[in-house]
Amino acid sequence: xxxxxxxxxxxxxxxGELDENEDRxxxxxxxxxxxxxxxxxxxxxxxxxxxxxxxxxxxxxxxRIVSRLRPQPTAGGRQGWLRVGLAVLAVVQVAMAVPDLVGxxxxxxxxxxxxxWHVAVAAGFAAVAWRPVRGLGLAPVVAVAAGxxxxxxxxxxxxxxxxxxxxxxxxxxxVGLVLLWQLARSLPMSSHPEMAG
Amino acid sequence: xxxxxxxxxxxxxxxxxALTAWIRRTQAEVWRFCAHLVDADEADDLTQEVYLRAHRxxxxxxxxxxxRTWLLAIARRTCADAVRRRQRRRRLAAALPSARPAADHSHxxxxxDLLDRLTPTLRTAFxxxxxxxxxxxxxAEVCGCAVGTVRSRIARARHQLLAHLPGRHRDxxxxxAKA
Numbered sequence: 023x024x025x026x027x028x029x030x031x032x033x034x035x036x037x038g039e040l041d042e043n044e045d046r047x048x049x050x051x052x053x054x055x056x057x058x059x060x061x062x063x064x065x066x067x068x069x070x071x072x073x074x075x076x077x078x079x080x081x082x083x084x085x086r087i088v089s090r091l092r093p094q095p096t097a098g099g100r101q102g103w104l105r106v107g108l109a110v111l112a113v114v115q116v117a118m119a120v121p122d123l124v125g126x127x128x129x130x131x132x133x134x135x136x137x138x139w140h141v142a143v144a145a146g147f148a149a150v151a152w153r154p155v156r157g158l159g160l161a162p163v164v165a166v167a168a169g170x171x172x173x174x175x176x177x178x179x180x181x182x183x184x185x186x187x188x189x190x191x192x193x194x195x196x197v198g199l200v201l202l203w204q205l206a207r208s209l210p211m212s213s214h215p216e217m218a219g
Numbered sequence: 220x221x222x223x224x225x226x227x228x229x230x231x232x233x234x235x236x237a238l239t240a241w242i243r244r245t246q247a248e249v250w251r252f253c254a255h256l257v258d259a260d261e262a263d264d265l266t267q268e269v270y271l272r273a274h275r276x277x278x279x280x281x282x283x284x285x286x287r288t289w290l291l292a293i294a295r296r297t298c299a300d301a302v303r304r305r306q307r308r309r310r311l312a313a314a315l316p317s318a319r320p321a322a323d324h325s326h327x328x329x330x331x332d333l334l335d336r337l338t339p340t341l342r343t344a345f346x347x348x349x350x351x352x353x354x355x356x357x358x359a360e361v362c363g364c365a366v367g368t369v370r371s372r373i374a375r376a377r378h379q380l381l382a383h384l385p386g387r388h389r390d391x392x393x394x395x396a397k398a
Contacts, residue, residue: 029374030370030371030374034355034370037348037354037355037373039354039355061381064381065381068377068381069349072333072349073349075329075330078251078254080247080250080251082246083246083263083266084239087246087267087271088239088242090267091274208232
């Protein structure tokens with residue numbers, strides 16, 4: 023090991039970044055070289071001095087920093103997909119409701135009323151997909167409607183009044199409810215009125 | 220997963236309270252870095268700027284670096300502009316007839332005066348390892364260079380510092396001998 027390499031290694035040694043082989047080579051060199059030995063002492067003193075600087079008092083900048091940070095939507099990823107999912111669901115629900123809305127026959131009246139509800143729920147999902155924070159105000163209504171649709175459809179299927187296939191469209195609402203719930207969880211807390219300010 | 224990483228990831232996912240807590244816990248390190256790399260007077264503003272940039276970049280954090288080196292890398296880039304501005308100002312001031320006298324090299328010289336002697340590149344590596352306490356590997360991540368580069372930069376920094384103030388350390392050694 024020559025002197026330039028030794029001085030480089032001495033620096034790394036002070037920071038604990040030297041491996042065993044280099045460490046041994048340095049020790050050997052120092053025994054033979056007075057110049058580097060003196061340098062080693064100087065560098066050690068310098069290091070001790072720089073590290074023993076008193077910690078400066080710093081103010082707590084947190085309030086000032088946080089007040090400047092605008093509330094931001096979470097990573098587009100998950101929230102984006104949830105919103106798209108809700109929008110698609112809304113469209114599908116309306117599409118499935120259309121035939122019954124314009125149908126005829128003795129049960130057409132009831133079917134129409136039911137489908138009107140489906141469209142309303144779909145509108146709720148679409149509203150949340152469009153404006154998640156504002157749209158969440160509709161959540162209680164949508165949740166109850168979706169829950170009721172699922173419950174009544176489940177009962178009818180179980181009681182044999184209808185075939186499962188006919189009730190499949192009712193499953194869309196609960197699925198939408200799950201998406202809604204996930205979206206609500208993913209929103210930044212600063213959106214909640216209690217957390218603002 | 221340690222508490223600080225947990226807070227950081229929660230902040231990334233939109234948890235405002237976690238973000239506030241994470242800022243409170245990491246600000247001292249960022250502030251100290253800015254104070255020694257640039258100037259203690261500018262450190263408050265610089266720290267705020269660092270967190271502003273960090274907050275904007277937060278959603279895109281993928282975990283390929285540690286949160287600590289990620290934040291300090293942002294701090295490094297933020298400070299780089301400030302350093303360039305100061306250098307321009309200083310060159311301008313030195314060119315004027317009423318330039319200030321050279322700094323006093325007696326015992327009262329402080330760390331920042333010392334660090335001022337280093338180029339920004341060397342100073343960055345030196346502050347990150349000696350003041351902030353990062354390893355060479357972490358410093359390499361922050362600076363976007365190889366570990367070997369960090370090592371040689373610090374060795375050169377020490378060499379330059381010693382060259383500027385050999386007197387101080389002779390006194391320090393004598394002080395130790397007397398004590």
